[in-house]
Amino acid sequence: xxxxxxxxxxxxxxxxxxxxxxxxxxxxxxxxxxxxxxxxxxxxxxxxxxxxxxxxxxxxxxxxxxxxxxxxxxxxxxxxxxxxxxxxxxxxxxxxxxxxxxxxxxxxxxxxxxxxxxxxxxxxxxxxxxxxxxxxxxxxxxxxxxxxxxxxxxxxxxxxxxxxxxxxxxxxxxxxxxxxxxxxxxxxxxxxxxxxxxxxxxxxxxxxxxxxxxxxxxxxxxxxxxxxxxxxxxxxxxxxxxxxxxxxxxxxxxx
Amino acid sequence: xxxxxxxxxxxxxxxxxxxxxxxxxxxxxxxxxxxxxxxxxxxxxxxxxxxxxxxxxxxxxxxxxxxxxxxxxxxxxxxxxxxxxxxxxxxxxxxxxxxxxxxxxxxxxxxxxxxxxxxxxxxxxxxxxxxxxxxxxxxxxxxxxxxxxxxxxxxxxxxxxxxxxxxxxxxxxxxxxxxxxxxxxxxxxxxxxxxxxxxxxxxxxxxxxxxxxxxxxxxxxxxxxxxxxxxxxxxxxxxxxxxxxxxxxxxxxxxxxxxxxxxxxxxxxxxxxxxxxxxxxxxxxxxxxxxxxxxxxxxxxxxxxxxxxxxxxxxxxxxxxxxxxxxxxxxxxxxxxxxxxxxxxxxxxxxxxxxxxxxxxxxxxxxxxxxxxxxxxxxxxxxxxxxxxxxxxxxxxxxxxxxxxxxxxxxxxxxxxxxxxxxxxxxxxxxxxxxxxxxxxxxxx
Numbered sequence: 001x002x003x004x005x006x007x008x009x010x011x012x013x014x015x016x017x018x019x020x021x022x023x024x025x026x027x028x029x030x031x032x033x034x035x036x037x038x039x040x041x042x043x044x045x046x047x048x049x050x051x052x053x054x055x056x057x058x059x060x061x062x063x064x065x066x067x068x069x070x071x072x073x074x075x076x077x078x079x080x081x082x083x084x085x086x087x088x089x090x091x092x093x094x095x096x097x098x099x100x101x102x103x104x105x106x107x108x109x110x111x112x113x114x115x116x117x118x119x120x121x122x123x124x125x126x127x128x129x130x131x132x133x134x135x136x137x138x139x140x141x142x143x144x145x146x147x148x149x150x151x152x153x154x155x156x157x158x159x160x161x162x163x164x165x166x167x168x169x170x171x172x173x174x175x176x177x178x179x180x181x182x183x184x185x186x187x188x189x190x191x192x193x194x195x196x197x198x199x200x201x202x203x204x205x206x207x208x209x210x211x212x213x214x215x216x217x218x219x220x221x222x223x224x225x226x227x228x229x230x231x232x233x234x235x236x237x238x239x240x241x242x243x244x245x246x247x248x249x250x251x252x253x254x255x
Numbered sequence: 256x257x258x259x260x261x262x263x264x265x266x267x268x269x270x271x272x273x274x275x276x277x278x279x280x281x282x283x284x285x286x287x288x289x290x291x292x293x294x295x296x297x298x299x300x301x302x303x304x305x306x307x308x309x310x311x312x313x314x315x316x317x318x319x320x321x322x323x324x325x326x327x328x329x330x331x332x333x334x335x336x337x338x339x340x341x342x343x344x345x346x347x348x349x350x351x352x353x354x355x356x357x358x359x360x361x362x363x364x365x366x367x368x369x370x371x372x373x374x375x376x377x378x379x380x381x382x383x384x385x386x387x388x389x390x391x392x393x394x395x396x397x398x399x400x401x402x403x404x405x406x407x408x409x410x411x412x413x414x415x416x417x418x419x420x421x422x423x424x425x426x427x428x429x430x431x432x433x434x435x436x437x438x439x440x441x442x443x444x445x446x447x448x449x450x451x452x453x454x455x456x457x458x459x460x461x462x463x464x465x466x467x468x469x470x471x472x473x474x475x476x477x478x479x480x481x482x483x484x485x486x487x488x489x490x491x492x493x494x495x496x497x498x499x500x501x502x503x504x505x506x507x508x509x510x511x512x513x514x515x516x517x518x519x520x521x522x523x524x525x526x527x528x529x530x531x532x533x534x535x536x537x538x539x540x541x542x543x544x545x546x547x548x549x550x551x552x553x554x555x556x557x558x559x560x561x562x563x564x565x566x567x568x569x570x571x572x573x574x575x576x577x578x579x580x581x582x583x584x585x586x587x588x589x590x591x592x593x594x595x596x597x598x599x600x601x602x603x604x605x606x607x608x609x610x611x612x613x614x615x616x617x618x619x620x621x622x623x624x625x626x627x628x629x630x631x632x633x634x635x636x637x638x639x640x641x642x643x644x645x646x647x648x649x650x651x652x653x654x655x656x657x658x659x660x661x662x663x664x665x666x667x668x669x670x671x672x673x674x675x676x677x678x679x680x681x682x683x684x685x686x687x688x689x690x691x692x693x694x695x696x697x698x699x700x
Binding site: 131134137140141167169222224230232233236238242 | 267275295298304309313314356362363534537615618621629
């Protein structure tokens with residue numbers, strides 16, 4: 001009989017699931033991992049709900065890093081950010097494979113294995129999305145020189161992109177708001193960033209803008225318009241590279 | 256000629272409009288090649304792969320704030336919008352205005368850094384000095400750690416160029432036109448020697464700097480992202496072979512990071528410039544970029560792709576496909592055994608998929624479904640590869656046969672080329688060329 005471990009849809013949730021599934025000693029063939037976003041249940045399965053424990057998640061990640069290398073660690077972290085229901089089980093299979101090999105660092109290269117391939121594909125998707133977000137995120141200045149950015153990505157990239165901005169805008173106070181997931185990343189000048197619940201945000205305060213903001217926004221719009229070469233106009237190409245779903249949050253496409 | 260009289264102080268908005276419009280024909284907008292963390296005091300870092308922040312309506316990436324310092328120019332290059340004989344509004348930024356713009360845009364994550372070029376104001380030295388002052392202010396007073404791409408002005412004092420190079424990430428000198436004759440015809444004030452001199456200087460200084468860095472890890476870095484250049488395509492009658500040979504020697508002899516190709520846009524009415532009824536030669540530009548990639552990442556040489564007898568690229572096929580069709584003696588290659596370099600030469604296999612194949616086949620042999628999942632474009636590659644000694648379908652290694660089949664998967668071509676893609680008329684009584692099962696079926700029904 002198959003035992004399904006239902007874990008929370010987050011990196012820590014999935015890693016705790018990996019820990020519990022391994023620890024259950026039911027045999028790798030008899031267990032399956034799923035995220036709790038799914039609502040269809042399977043027949044002839046026993047369901048166990050996993051409650052996320054940071055300590056266990058950290059242990060698993062530590063093991064992955066030591067035995068399978070940073071590449072595998074990165075692959076796991078990025079794959080967990082994808083909205084894909086197969087990811088939890090694929091991550092589990094990758095870890096099982098990696099720990100069974102003499103040199104676990106080679107596990108990520110075994111693309112013939114469907115789970116490894118899936119993790120690799122998901123890693124690429126999430127990495128691509130995160131990289132696009134690094135460019136397409138737009139900050140707006142609130143009074144008091146606080147920078148505030150909204151985004152609505154289908155992938156959970158907030159914790160993947162925040163370190164980049166923490167380094168880049170080290171001297172700034174900023175907030176990145178993932179509207180869909182209700183999460184925010186907060187950074188105070190010269191201190192480390194942290195994740196928080198968006199409910200602690202006063203949204204009315206976030207509606208206000210500093211005096212210089214409108215001026216810079218119109219300068220940017222004017223620049224984006226004048227930099228395009230009319231003879232080479234190609235909206236199709238533009239849309240391939242910058243899909244419409246990003247545009248609502250981008251200054252140059254707002255009027 | 257009477258020039259526009261400009262009021263001394265234009266608003267920044269007007270200046271930005273004029274000077275970004277004047278800079279838009281410069282192609283390079285890459286922010287790659289430097290990896291640098293925040294210096295702890297200021298704003299900004301550099302991301303090795305570069306970041307695109309937006310895409311303009313022409314589909315080109317906006318990564319840097321691309322502006323001219325001034326569009327006033329003493330030169331009268333025939334192809335240039337800002338030539339001295341043109342009656343266009345002129346403007347000049349002050350260093351502070353540029354710094355304010357860069358920091359304001361950078362904080363809001365609009366841009367990755369600054370691309371600063373300029374018309375020649377008074378003299379090359381004077382202009383270079385202004386660019387240097389701007390960069391110095393941005394780096395020291397504003398503590399800006401982001402990406403800076405700056406033009407080296409041909410004819411400027413080498414010392415000024417060197418000082419500027421220590422503040423910038425990338426420097427470029429535009430070659431403007433592929434050959435010296437073209438330059439003479441369209442840009443009489445510029446000569447090939449004058450353009451290559453600063454390029455050589457930057458190259459030599461980079462080499463010295465590399466050795467300094469070996470000795471002293473924290474030595475200041477000179478143009479860490481390398482130098483680039485650009486050529487205008489289609490303004491003068493050079494053929495693709497000449498252009499690719501120039502690009503190849505720039506990569507080999509001048510150690511350039513990138514050569515950019517810019518399809519000529521006719522902005523001036525001038526008898527020396529060709530009329531382009533079909534718009535800028537965009538497909539030609541595309542083919543040149545494809546070939547450029549083959550030179551830099553695929554181990555090809557210009558002489559392999561083109562020759563004196565075939566001086567231009569095939570507009571229907573990309574250069575690699577075209578090469579493969581003319582060199583069928585190298586094919587088919589066995590995926591499980593071929594070297595990485597050989598795999599790279601197969602149409603439909605790129606750098607990524609070749610790397611994946613090499614990695615994955617260590618753990619077991621590969622078959623066609625595996626290749627598909629790894630991102631190999633099988634509809635292109637299947638004519639050139641075998642897996643475990645077998646081809647995907649029964650095919651013949653024959654130029655006409657493959658050409659005809661590849662045309663069915665034609666990439667998106669402009670309408671004037673889409674019509675006549677039949678390389679060879681198909682007929683029932685062809686010279687002994689049997690039809691594929693599919694075609695026979697079509698003819699019967």
